[in-house]
Amino acid sequence: xxxxxxxxLRGVSKRFVKTLDAAAKIARRLGANVREEVxxxxxxxxxxxxxxxxxxxxxxxxxxxxxxGRLAAGLHPPSAGRRFxxxxxxxxxxxxxxxxxxxxxxxxxxxxxxxxxxxMRVVDIVGEAAVVHGLVAREVQRDYVAECLGRVGLDxxxxxxxxxxxxxxxxxxxxxxxxxxxxxxxxxxDEAVAALDVSIQAQxxxxxxxxxxxxxxxxxxxxxxxxxxxHLSDRVVIMYLGRVVETAPTAEIYAQPNHxxxxxxxxxxxxxxxxxxxxxxxxxxxxxxxxxxxxxxFHPRCPHAMPRCKIERPVLREIAPGRFSACHLNDAPAxxxxxxxxEVTA
Amino acid sequence: xxxxTLKVAGLRTHFFTRHGVxxxxxxxxxxVxxxxxxxxxxxxxxxxxxxGFSIIGLxxxxxxxxxxxIRLKGRDLRALAPAEWQAVxxxxxxxxxxxxxxxxxxxxxxxxxxxxxxxxxxxxxxxxxxxxxxxxxxxxxxxxPDxxxxxxxxxxxxxxxxxxxIAIALINKPDxxxxxxxxxxxDVTIQGQILAEVQKLCRESGTALIWITHDLAVIAGxxxxxxxxxxxxxxxxxxxxxxxxxxLHPYTRGLLDSVPSRNRPGAPLRQxxxxxxxxxxxxxxxxxxxxxxxxxxxxLSEPPLYPLGDRQVRxxxxxxxxxxxxxx
Amino acid sequence: xxxxxxxxxxxxxxxxIAVPAPSPTIAFGAPEETPFHRIAADFAASRIALFGLAxxxxxxxxxxxxxxxxxxxxxxxxxxxxxDSRLEPGARSGDGKQVFWxxxxxxxRDMLSAIFYGLRISIGVGVTATLCALTLGLTMGLTAAxxxxxxxxxxxxxxxxxxxxxxxxxxxxxxxxxxxxxxxxIIALVAVQxxxxxxxxxxxxxxxxxxxxxxxxxCLALPASRIVFRHLLPNCLPPLIVVATVQVAxxxxxxxxxSFLGLGLPITEPSLGLLISNGFTYMLSGKYWISFFPGxxxxxxxxxxxxVGDQLRDVLNPRLQR
Numbered sequence: 001x002x003x004x005x006x007x008x009l010r011g012v013s014k015r016f017v018k019t020l021d022a023a024a025k026i027a028r029r030l031g032a033n034v035r036e037e038v039x040x041x042x043x044x045x046x047x048x049x050x051x052x053x054x055x056x057x058x059x060x061x062x063x064x065x066x067x068x069g070r071l072a073a074g075l076h077p078p079s080a081g082r083r084f085x086x087x088x089x090x091x092x093x094x095x096x097x098x099x100x101x102x103x104x105x106x107x108x109x110x111x112x113x114x115x116x117x118x119x120m121r122v123v124d125i126v127g128e129a130a131v132v133h134g135l136v137a138r139e140v141q142r143d144y145v146a147e148c149l150g151r152v153g154l155d156x157x158x159x160x161x162x163x164x165x166x167x168x169x170x171x172x173x174x175x176x177x178x179x180x181x182x183x184x185x186x187x188x189x190d191e192a193v194a195a196l197d198v199s200i201q202a203q204x205x206x207x208x209x210x211x212x213x214x215x216x217x218x219x220x221x222x223x224x225x226x227x228x229x230x231h232l233s234d235r236v237v238i239m240y241l242g243r244v245v246e247t248a249p250t251a252e253i254y255a256q257p258n259h260x261x262x263x264x265x266x267x268x269x270x271x272x273x274x275x276x277x278x279x280x281x282x283x284x285x286x287x288x289x290x291x292x293x294x295x296x297x298f299h300p301r302c303p304h305a306m307p308r309c310k311i312e313r314p315v316l317r318e319i320a321p322g323r324f325s326a327c328h329l330n331d332a333p334a335x336x337x338x339x340x341x342x343e344v345t346a
Numbered sequence: 347x348x349x350x351t352l353k354v355a356g357l358r359t360h361f362f363t364r365h366g367v368x369x370x371x372x373x374x375x376x377x378v379x380x381x382x383x384x385x386x387x388x389x390x391x392x393x394x395x396x397x398g399f400s401i402i403g404l405x406x407x408x409x410x411x412x413x414x415x416i417r418l419k420g421r422d423l424r425a426l427a428p429a430e431w432q433a434v435x436x437x438x439x440x441x442x443x444x445x446x447x448x449x450x451x452x453x454x455x456x457x458x459x460x461x462x463x464x465x466x467x468x469x470x471x472x473x474x475x476x477x478x479x480x481x482x483x484x485x486x487x488x489x490x491p492d493x494x495x496x497x498x499x500x501x502x503x504x505x506x507x508x509x510x511x512i513a514i515a516l517i518n519k520p521d522x523x524x525x526x527x528x529x530x531x532x533d534v535t536i537q538g539q540i541l542a543e544v545q546k547l548c549r550e551s552g553t554a555l556i557w558i559t560h561d562l563a564v565i566a567g568x569x570x571x572x573x574x575x576x577x578x579x580x581x582x583x584x585x586x587x588x589x590x591x592x593x594l595h596p597y598t599r600g601l602l603d604s605v606p607s608r609n610r611p612g613a614p615l616r617q618x619x620x621x622x623x624x625x626x627x628x629x630x631x632x633x634x635x636x637x638x639x640x641x642x643x644x645x646l647s648e649p650p651l652y653p654l655g656d657r658q659v660r661x662x663x664x665x666x667x668x669x670x671x672x673x674x
Numbered sequence: 675x676x677x678x679x680x681x682x683x684x685x686x687x688x689x690x691i692a693v694p695a696p697s698p699t700i701a702f703g704a705p706e707e708t709p710f711h712r713i714a715a716d717f718a719a720s721r722i723a724l725f726g727l728a729x730x731x732x733x734x735x736x737x738x739x740x741x742x743x744x745x746x747x748x749x750x751x752x753x754x755x756x757x758d759s760r761l762e763p764g765a766r767s768g769d770g771k772q773v774f775w776x777x778x779x780x781x782x783r784d785m786l787s788a789i790f791y792g793l794r795i796s797i798g799v800g801v802t803a804t805l806c807a808l809t810l811g812l813t814m815g816l817t818a819a820x821x822x823x824x825x826x827x828x829x830x831x832x833x834x835x836x837x838x839x840x841x842x843x844x845x846x847x848x849x850x851x852x853x854x855x856x857x858x859x860i861i862a863l864v865a866v867q868x869x870x871x872x873x874x875x876x877x878x879x880x881x882x883x884x885x886x887x888x889x890x891x892x893c894l895a896l897p898a899s900r901i902v903f904r905h906l907l908p909n910c911l912p913p914l915i916v917v918a919t920v921q922v923a924x925x926x927x928x929x930x931x932x933s934f935l936g937l938g939l940p941i942t943e944p945s946l947g948l949l950i951s952n953g954f955t956y957m958l959s960g961k962y963w964i965s966f967f968p969g970x971x972x973x974x975x976x977x978x979x980x981x982v983g984d985q986l987r988d989v990l991n992p993r994l995q996r
Contacts, residue, residue, distance in 0.1 A: 060533035061504070075889055102895040115886035119709060119908040128904075129894035162709060167621060168390070175890070182894060197389035198560055202604035202617040209614055224534065227563075231606035231615065250611070268538040270563035272605060275587060285503055286533065364715070 004087030005048040006218050007072060007105065007186055012081030014042040014067050039289045041067040043242035044081075046316070049186070054212065054219040056233030056250070058226060058265075062289040063239040069188045069222045073107045103133065106179035110191035112171035116163040122149070122174055123159040130181045148177040151214075152207060169200035176207065180215070188220045193228060205232060226269050230254055235322075238262050241289060241297040244316055248323040258325040260302045296328065304329055349420050350377040351521050351554035352401070357414035359393075359400045368625045370396040370409065372578035375651075378522070378571075381552040383545075385569035385586065387562060387601075391622050393578040394558045398524045401556075402441050403431055419521060437467040440515035444527040446507035449514060450499040456510055457495040463514050482513040486543050505536035512544065519551060526558045541568055562601060566590055574598045577623060577633035584657035594654060594664040596638045632661070640665075716989040726981025733975050737793040744787035745772055749942065758782040760956070763963050777963035779952055785963060788949055789971045795945040797975065799856065800926035803863035807925075808918050810864065811871025816910070818872070819879030820902055829872065836869040841928060849937045859938050863925050874917045878910040912990035919983035923976040930972055946972045 018037040020028065028034045042064040049055050059065045070076045071083070074090070083090045085101045093101065109115035116125055126148055127141040136144045146156035152173040163171055172192065179187060189208070193201045205228065211217055223229050229236060230250055237247040238259065246259040257263045284301040287293055293300050299309040308328050316326040359371040371393045378384045388394040399405050401416055403423065416423040418438060426434065435441075443449060451459055460479035461472055470478075476495070483491035486509045499507055508528055515523055525544070529537040545568060548555050557568060565572055565586060572589040574582040574597065582595040593599045600618035602608060609615045620637040623629060629636050631646040638645070640663040651660040718724060736743065746753055758767050763777040763785075776785035818829040836844075845862045852858040882888060883906065891901045932938035933947030934954075941948065946968045953964025 060535060070889075073893055075893060099895050102893070107890070107893045109886040109890060111886055115890055117887040117891075117905055117909070120904075129896060132896060132900065164709070164712075169621060178890065178894075197622070198562075198601055199389060199604055199618040200621070202615040205606070206614045206617055209612075226534070227606040231609065231611050265534060268534045270537075270541075270561070270567045272563050272566045272590060272602070272607060274567050275590075285505060286535070288503070364719070 003051070004084075006051045006053075006086060007047075007049045007220075008084040008087075009045060009047040009068075009072060009078075010082050010084065012042060012045050012047075012068075012071055012078040012083070013040065014064070014071055014076060015040055015079040037290055040242045040292065041289065042071060042078075045239075045242075045244050047072070047237065047244075049218060049220060051185075051218055052212075052216060053235065054221055054233045056229035056236040057220060057222040057239065058224065058229050058236060059239035060224060060265075060286055062241055062286055064242040064289075065222045065239050066190055068239070069107070069190045069220060072220055073105050073188045074102050075107070099133075103129075103182045104184050105186045105188065106182060106184040108172075108175055108179055108187060108189045108192040110194055112168045112175065112195060113163075115175050116171055116178075118163055121160050121162060125163070125174065126159075126178045126181050129178075133182065135182065145177075145181070148181050149174075151180065151211075152177045153203075167200075169196055169203065172196060172200075172204055173207070176204075176211075180211070184217070186218045186220070188222070190222045191224070192221075194223065194225065201228070208232065226266065238265070241287065241292045243297060243313075244324075244326065245298065246323075246325045246327075247316075248320075248325075252320075252323060258319060258323070258330070259327050260304055260329070261298050264301075296326075351380045351419060352378040352556075353415070353417040354397075354401065355415040357397065357400055357416065358412045359396050359405055359409055360412050361409040363408055366626045368409075369578050369628075370625065371400060373651075374414075374573075374575070374578075374580055376573055376580065376583065378554040378556060380521070380554055381548060382571065383548060383555045383557060383569045385565035385572045386556055386558045386575060387560065387565055387572060388575035389560055389622060391577065391625060392575040394575050395526055397575070398441065398526050398556065398558050401522075402435060402439050402524055404441075433467065436463055436520075437518045438520050439522045439524065440518070440520045442508075442511055442515050442523065442525040442528045444530055446504070446511040446528075447499065449511040450507060452499050455496055455498055460495075460514055460517060463517055467518050478517060479513075482517045483510070485516070485547065486510075486513045487539065488513070505532050505540065508532060508536075508540060509543065512540070516547060516551075516553070520553060522554045522556070523548075524556045524558070527560070529564065530559065530561070537564075544568075562590065562605065563607075574601075577625065577628060579633070579660060580651060580658070581634070581660045582658065583651075588657055592665075594657065594659040594666075595634075595661050596640050596663075596665065597634050599665055600637075713989055717985055720985045720988075723981055723985030726978045726985070729974060730978035730982060733793060733971075733978065734797060736790050737797045740787075740790035740794050744784070744790045745775075746784040746787045748783035748788040748791055754782040756782050760961055760964070763967075776967045777961075779949070779964045780956070785949075785967050788944065789946070789968055792944055792946040792949050792968060793971060793975065795856075795939065795943055796926050796929060796947070796972070799859060799863070799929050799939075799945065800922050803860045803867065803925045803929075804918055804922045806860065807864045807867035807921070808871050808914065811868040811873075812875050812907075812914065814868070815872040815875030816879055816902060816907065819876045819883060820898075820906070826876075830876065833869045833872050837873070841866045842931065845928065845932055846935075846937060849932065854938070854940050856939060856943060859929060859932065862932075863928060866928065867921055867925060870917055870921060871914060874913050875910050878913045879906055882906055882909045916983060916987040916990055919979060919986055923979040923983070926972070926979075927976055946975075 016039040020034065020036055024034050045068060047068070057065045057068065067076065071078050074083070085104070090098060090101055123142060123145045127136070127145040130136045130144060131138050131141050142159065145159050149156045149159060154170060154173050154177065163174070166174065193204050196204060208219070209232070212219065219232075221229060221232055233250050235247065236250050236253045238245050238261065240261050246253065246257070246262045248258075253262065254266065257266050287297070287300065295311045296302070296309040296314050299305040302309065306328060312328070314326040314328050316324045317330065319325050319330050354377070355375045357371055357374045358369070361368040361370055374393070374397055376384065386394045386397060396405070396409070400411050401423070403426070405411060411424065414424070418434070423434070457476060457479055460482065461475040464470060464475035464478050465472070480491050480495060483494060488494050488506065488509055499510070502510065512528070529540050532540065541564065544555070547553065557565065559565060569586050572584065572586050573580045574589065574595065576597050582589060582593065582598050589598060590602065593602055597618070600616075603616040604618060606615060618637055623633060623636070632638070632641070632649050635641045635645045642663070644662045649660050649662050651658050654664060741747070748754070755768060758774070758778050759780050759782040761774055761778045763775060765774050765777065766772065767774065772784065774784050774786070776789070778784055779788065814829050818826040844866050848862040848865055849858060852861065888901065888905060891905050929938055929945060930947030930950070933945050934951040936951065939945050939948060944952070949968035950965045950972070953961070953968070956964050
């Protein structure tokens with residue numbers, strides 16, 4: 001009997017509605033073609049993360065990965081769907097329990113400059129929540145913060161400084177220390193290394209790997225960088241315009257991508273060993289989330305699009321043990337779609 | 347032998363701030379041949395962006411170019427008067443910025459801006475200029491150019507805007523284009539499109555291109571030659587195959603080793619210890635000394651950039667072939 | 675497979691050759707540099723602003739120590755001699771004991787003393803009114819930004835209506851209803867000014883609210899009151915400080931105007947405006963000093979505040995920061 005996943009999202013959606021103000025409502029009454037703008041940032045997503053797993057969440061702009069991350073962390077309430085923590089529905093829990101769940105799921109943010117309060121000292125940034133929630137006594141806050149900073153590789157003597165006195169990589173570490181100070185079990189990393197230099201990126205990624213081993217953490221690692229995701233994740237989830245298009249164990253998805261979007265994405269990554277590559281571009285722009293194409297969102301750009309793709313939304317189905325893909329091509333008798341070619345000229 | 351499109355020799359750009367002198371660019375030299383693509387690689391604080399700005403003359407106080415020679419097809423750019431710079435910028439040298447909104451005026455239509463760019467440098471009629479604008483948009487792969495010409499920048503997506511910015515940069519067929527991280531903020535699939543366009547255009551028109559980035563993988567696919575910069579200086583220079591396949595400088599080596607695709611999945615990445623030093627407090631001698639495993643006492647004096655075969659490296663202990671670890 | 679001995683396979687091993695450990699790189703500045711130090715240093719970069727600050731400091735000191743430095747207490751009727759009235763600057767009093775450096779007014783009051791006492795009133799009223807308006811406006815603005823929706827709409831409509839009336843008009847109406855007195859003037863000034871602060875704070879709070887450190891605070895399940903007062907408020911202060919600085923000057927000017935029109939403070943507590951008003955009738959007959967010198971004092975006060983406010987605005991503007 002397998003254990004319930006640590007965090008589970010079932011059928012979650014998040015809609016952002018730009019409501020009409022009074023003037024626009026009047027205009028609509030008078031016959032103007034004014035509609036409320038709805039962005040389906042996340043559209044019916046199921047996600048389950050087991051304890052100790054690292055799930056990589058990948059996609060481009062408008063795919064909804066950041067929103068999904070915030071739904072997982074409890075920062076946005078979902079417009080539809082339910083969130084489960086250790087098998088129990090979070091919204092049905094009493095407030096005290098909900099608070100504990102909130103502390104158990106922490107987020108690491110992308111921008112090391114905007115994610116720290118510029119007017120607070122590091123000791124307060126990192127230690128505040130732990131003291132407020134009674135995890136440590138106020139008297140020992142300094143020592144506790146020193147310990148947290150040491151764990152992320154920062155010099156503890158710096159705790160009285162302000163964020164502007166640190167470099168980008170150091171600030172990223174302070175953000176991680178802040179999250180760790182409340183002893184979470186689950187970390188949502190929202191493009192946590194995207195804004196960092198390559199050499200610092202490696203250091204912070206190594207820190208994530210080390211913390212995973214030392215503290216038994218579970219990660220939802222959101223990134224647009226497929227190389228980083230491949231290195232860190234056990235399992236990868238690919239999103240496009242609010243929907244999950246494919247999910248599989250890391251090695252399998254990179255070796256044999258099934259969904260045409262995954263194939264295109266992997267073909268597009270610049271690689272160190274490909275010289276003078278003739279870039280074969282995937283057609284078209286990413287559509288605006290305000291007006292996603294009907295049926296399968298990817299069909300305007302898909303080299304294998306069929307008439308069915310314009311009408312019917314493909315369902316995420318298991319095509320192999322542990323591998324799921326949402327593509328009508330998988331229904332075809334021919335089986336797996338042909339993989340894309342990358343031209344390499346010497 | 348024909349003259350290089352761009353020759354930079356001993357360029358030094360310093361910033362005189364309240365806290366001290368920041369030597370953003372400190373002795374940079376390279377050449378770019380017509381039709382070739384030079385990759386200028388480095389992390390933040392390496393001076394790569396400032397080098398680009400210095401070449402096109404956009405360094406603002408408290409910074410200024412204190413020394414160095416910059417020649418565009420033999421013409422001395424440092425000696426240009428402001429009026430002469432007006433004629434050169436946009437016509438002979440163009441720049442593409444990371445944020446396309448640094449090129450595009452949000453309150454003007456695209457055709458207005460492009461026509462303006464053409465007529466500032468050539469005495470043509472508005473109709474002729476418009477025709478050239480339309481061709482430029484087609485060349486960068488923008489569909490339905492007539493509709494796009496009458497649109498405003500905010501009606502475009504990020505990738506489209508960057509393509510319009512590139513179209514404006516190339517509209518007067520400049521000799522040199524400097525691109526400062528133009529695809530860093532764009533999605534991978536859009537980046538692929540833009541790289542394809544830029545590469546094609548350079549090969550066809552003989553424009554020299556300097557591509558400034560921190561992403562080695564983009565350079566791998568795009569560039570002919572690479573200069574790696576660290577703390578304001580070039581630390582290694584060579585063809586893209588030479589630098590990426592057999593790096594000489596420990597920093598280049600460290601950068602390549604830390605890329606996830608060069609490491610075993612799941613294992614800790616090989617990392618360069620420490621941090622880029624603050625440009626106000628550079629260590630004595632080699633700026634990379636404190637992070638380098640190969641450092642000795644010799645490194646307390648500054649290493650010059652010296653040739654090693656047809657390559658250049660700034661290191662007393664470059665990595666030779668026999669030291670090489672096989673690539674994972 | 676020959677692994678070179680001096681290039682470590684993983685960066686976490688210590689190198690074979692001793693290399694000094696890299697010290698934590700500090701971006702700029704000396705240790706313990708608080709945001710305040712940075713702002714002060716940036717502020718001091720402008721000589722004009724320093725001059726303005728010095729001038730304002732001087733004026734405030736004169737106002738504070740008015741009883742000590744004034745040659746005469748101009749409100750003590752026992753000290754006045756009507757025969758000394760309307761004397762020129764530099765003249766001596768009838769009994770020869772005093773020199774009236776700036777002349778006297780029509781009651782025999784020494785202008786210099788009257789100006790010192792007048793500055794006291796003017797600055798006191800200006801600063802008090804500004805502080806009260808700031809507190810009220812800040813509360814309203816933060817409430818509007820934090821709760822959003824209808825609360826926001828309601829508060830901002832009041833602000834819009836308030837700001838669409840000329841300040842003088844509102845003040846005049848209020849004073850007509852309330853009568854004279856220092857507390858009434860302050861109420862009128864607060865009523866006129868709170869809307870600026872509310873609007874400024876709301877704008878700043880909306881920007882800050884969407885920043886990631888606010889999301890982080892919510893992620894850490896901190897109570898809402900704590901988030902508003904410890905996280906949101908300190909970061910909304912810079913634009914508020916700028917507005918407040920300039921508004922002090924505006925409050926002083928407005929009070930002077932009202933006093934000039936006779937609606938402000940009573941004669942027993944003359945501010946600079948009232949002094950100017952008193953002397954107005956004598957301007958054309960050549961006794962300029964009764965209006966002129968209080969006018970200069972008022973001008974100096976307002977200009978010095980504005981110089982400080984201008985530099986503060988540039989210094990506290992995040993876009994201009996390197």
